[in-house]
Amino acid sequence: MQSDLIKRCIRNNRKAQKELYEMLYGHMLVVCRRYARNEDDAFEILNTGFLKMFRNLKKYQSMGKGSFEGWVKRIMINSALDHLRSQKSYLERMNFDYEAETGQETNMGLYNLEVEELYRMLEDITPMSRTVFNLYALDGYSHKEIAEKLGISVGTSKWHLYIGRQQLQEQLRQKVAYRAVANA
Amino acid sequence: MLEPGSDIDKHFKDGFEGQGDLRGLEANWEVVQAGLPKAVLGSVLLGKLIHGKIAGVSLSTLSVVTAVTLTVFSTSETPPDIYEPLGNGNAELSAAQVFSDEYFEAQAQAETRNWLATSSVAVSDVQAIVLPTETPVQATLASRASKTPIRINHRFRLLQSKPFVGLPNVYRDDCPIMPLGWNYSFLEDENGFAEVPPHVVRQIDSAVLASMPPAPNFKNRLLARWEVSFIGGATWGKGFSNLSTEEGNWELSPLIGVGLDYNINTRLGIIGEVHYLRRNGNRLRTSTTEEQFFLRREEVTRQVTIQSLEYLHLPISARYRLNNLHSFTGGMFTSILLNTSSERLDVVESNDGYQEANLGSKKGYMHGLNRVSLGLTLGYELQASRRVAFGARMNQGLNDLTQESMSLENGVNSTDLQRDYQVYVRLKLY
Numbered sequence: 001m002q003s004d005l006i007k008r009c010i011r012n013n014r015k016a017q018k019e020l021y022e023m024l025y026g027h028m029l030v031v032c033r034r035y036a037r038n039e040d041d042a043f044e045i046l047n048t049g050f051l052k053m054f055r056n057l058k059k060y061q062s063m064g065k066g067s068f069e070g071w072v073k074r075i076m077i078n079s080a081l082d083h084l085r086s087q088k089s090y091l092e093r094m095n096f097d098y099e100a101e102t103g104q105e106t107n108m109g110l111y112n113l114e115v116e117e118l119y120r121m122l123e124d125i126t127p128m129s130r131t132v133f134n135l136y137a138l139d140g141y142s143h144k145e146i147a148e149k150l151g152i153s154v155g156t157s158k159w160h161l162y163i164g165r166q167q168l169q170e171q172l173r174q175k176v177a178y179r180a181v182a183n184a
Numbered sequence: 185m186l187e188p189g190s191d192i193d194k195h196f197k198d199g200f201e202g203q204g205d206l207r208g209l210e211a212n213w214e215v216v217q218a219g220l221p222k223a224v225l226g227s228v229l230l231g232k233l234i235h236g237k238i239a240g241v242s243l244s245t246l247s248v249v250t251a252v253t254l255t256v257f258s259t260s261e262t263p264p265d266i267y268e269p270l271g272n273g274n275a276e277l278s279a280a281q282v283f284s285d286e287y288f289e290a291q292a293q294a295e296t297r298n299w300l301a302t303s304s305v306a307v308s309d310v311q312a313i314v315l316p317t318e319t320p321v322q323a324t325l326a327s328r329a330s331k332t333p334i335r336i337n338h339r340f341r342l343l344q345s346k347p348f349v350g351l352p353n354v355y356r357d358d359c360p361i362m363p364l365g366w367n368y369s370f371l372e373d374e375n376g377f378a379e380v381p382p383h384v385v386r387q388i389d390s391a392v393l394a395s396m397p398p399a400p401n402f403k404n405r406l407l408a409r410w411e412v413s414f415i416g417g418a419t420w421g422k423g424f425s426n427l428s429t430e431e432g433n434w435e436l437s438p439l440i441g442v443g444l445d446y447n448i449n450t451r452l453g454i455i456g457e458v459h460y461l462r463r464n465g466n467r468l469r470t471s472t473t474e475e476q477f478f479l480r481r482e483e484v485t486r487q488v489t490i491q492s493l494e495y496l497h498l499p500i501s502a503r504y505r506l507n508n509l510h511s512f513t514g515g516m517f518t519s520i521l522l523n524t525s526s527e528r529l530d531v532v533e534s535n536d537g538y539q540e541a542n543l544g545s546k547k548g549y550m551h552g553l554n555r556v557s558l559g560l561t562l563g564y565e566l567q568a569s570r571r572v573a574f575g576a577r578m579n580q581g582l583n584d585l586t587q588e589s590m591s592l593e594n595g596v597n598s599t600d601l602q603r604d605y606q607v608y609v610r611l612k613l614y
Contacts, residue, residue: 017220021213026204034200047212051219118199137193138200165192172192 002068010057017054024050024069028076033119034134035080037127049079077139081149084131121171128152129164136161410614411445417575417608421463435465437492439606445503453503455513461497463604466490468586470552482534488549490526495519499561499579513563517579519602521555523547558582559602565610573610579603 005023008016029046036042052075060071122130131150135141136157141149143157150157417439441459448454468490473483501515528543563577581602 012220014217014220017217018213021216022209025209025212026206029205029207030200030203033205043208043212047215047219050212050216054216054220115199115203115205118196122196133196138197168192168196172195 006057006061006068009054010061021050024053024072027069028072030115031073031076031139032080034122034138035077035084035131037123037130041083045076045080045083048083049076052079073139077135081131084127117175121168124171125164125167126160129160129167132157132160133164133168137165409447411443411447411612412614413443413445414611414613415439415441415443415457415459415608416611417606419461419463419604419606421602421604422465437462437464439497439608441497443610451505453505454500455503455515456500457498459495459497459499461495461519463493463495463602464491466493468553482532485531485533487529487531488526489529490524490549490553491545492525493521493553493585494523494525496522497579501561501563503565509567511565511567513561513565513575513577515561517559517561519557519559519581521550521553521557524549524553552587554583554585554587557585557602563606571612573612574608575610576605576607578605 005016005020009020025046028049029042032045032049033039033042036045049072053072056075060068122133125133128150132146135146135149136143143154143161146152146157147154152160419437419439420434421437422434439459439461441457441461443455443457446454446456470488470490473485497517497519499515499517501513503511503513505511525545525547526549527545530541530543532539532541559579559581561577561579563575565573565575567573579602583601585602
């Protein structure tokens with residue numbers, strides 16, 4: 001079914017392309033949104049990714065193996081990384097402040113954040129930490145792969161993950177505290 | 185208690201698991217659709233290039249296949265009558281419109297080239313492009329203008345000190361992007377000169393555009409590539425000597441001059457410079473002897489020791505900018521000898537004995553010196569700010585500065601090649 005759809009897309013059948021687009025859109029937007037600093041950026045990344053996908057469907061077909069959705073997701077992630085790279089000065093403004101651990105742990109079981117809140121939390125951490133956190137924690141890349149993709153060292157990748165987690169944990173802690181006050 | 189790292193990972197993973205977001209599906213589909221094969225920009229441009237309607241076209245390899253860098257330098261045909269002037273104001277065009285055949289056809293035919301300024305635009309990223317001033321194409325397409333909201337922020341600022349190479353019609357972060365003419369951009373960031381790579385245009389501010397100066401003519405476009413700078417510094421060089429037993433000294437000498445840069449693109453440039461260069465520490469000694477017999481014998485030997493040489497130093501180099509900060513130069517120089525400064529000593533031997541008379545220093549003794557010399561130059565520059573750069577370079581002469589005919593003491597000849605090291609400050613004036 002999917003294979004037939006892809007073939008029709010390669011033949012530039014606009015209806016099929018739309019169908020495939022709609023099929024993937026929701027999930028891929030979530031992926032892009034995770035990497036982007038805001039919704040507009042996510043749309044940019046998404047559109048770029050979809051264009052790449054449609055352009056390279058033939059390549060996917062010739063490879064013949066692997067999950068289609070996984071392939072598209074990789075395209076989206078690469079688009080997101082391209083986007084990030086294109087904003088070089090943005091990256092350069094990253095905060096490399098080695099702060100000590102807060103030492104507080106958060107019982108996240110108490111708190112169920114909506115997806116939008118998760119987006120916002122990711123938006124609030126530094127771009128590189130967000131990217132590394134996404135790649136490592138959510139998309140299953142190893143530090144070595146991340147280092148290659150982002151042109152950084154494995155150590156830096158680990159550090160960004162650590163900082164990203166710290167920042168997210170701090171945000172969670174604040175939200176829990178806020179909720180507790182509100183409920184009281 | 186929970187372990188922070190893995191729990192946060194899990195929390196986010198679970199949070200996003202199975203989530204889908206269909207917001208903006210239709211709007212984004214329109215953008216994607218505009219970039220799909222039916223409206224492939226590359227082939228349209230290529231077709232035009234083949235038919236000679238567009239003089240200069242370069243396709244960039246941005247992540248999106250439809251990203252294009254278009255450079256238009258000359259068009260000769262007048263616009264078709266079907267287009268009417270729009271009057272003052274700007275039109276916003278959707279990506280689909282901008283990348284349409286009609287748009288490019290009209291660009292190729294329009295006599296007014298203002299708005300033909302190069303744009304590196306990814307169709308997927310462009311929500312609208314603003315066309316400045318009145319143009320025939322604008323009139324045609326304005327009626328279909330989209331209503332894209334404007335959002336801008338600051339990242340680059342424009343080099344105001346020089347005319348634009350092309351009229352900006354695409355903006356990024358509040359600044360016009362003008363890679364007109366060999367894909368060259370005149371934007372700078374806080375570090376000074378900045379290249380603008382094929383970029384993403386998100387939204388465009390027509391208000392900013394309206395305040396921009398009009399497009400320069402072709403002459404100004406060329407002028408915009410030139411830079412004039414003042415150069416001041418020091419030369420550290422070893423003077424030369426025609427005495428095998430006597431070495432020239434390493435001495436510092438002043439260096440002062442002006443430079444003229446022509447930027448071919450953001451990385452490559454050509455620099456021509458004119459310096460006044462003084463080479464101290466020489467011990468070029470020559471002497472002439474005269475014998476007189478009038479009542480008594482008297483032999484007068486005039487010894488001239490050339491201490492310093494003054495040159496008009498004319499290096500011409502190619503510059504390669506590694507990035508905003510570092511650049512390397514390499515090229516050739518010509519030195520034209522302007523003057524010398526020499527110490528004079530008369531030694532008189534007569535029947536009365538031996539007498540020395542120091543005549544002090546004097547300028548202008550040029551005998552035995554080559555007026556023109558050639559050499560190689562190799563250097564490095566650090567761009568400290570937008571206007572100031574620090575540089576260092578080495579000059580190595582290729583031909584002898586002294587002539588074979590020069591009257592040498594001790595009968596020893598040597599090869600006197602210029603070699604010196606320069607440190608300087610370059611101050612950009614224009």
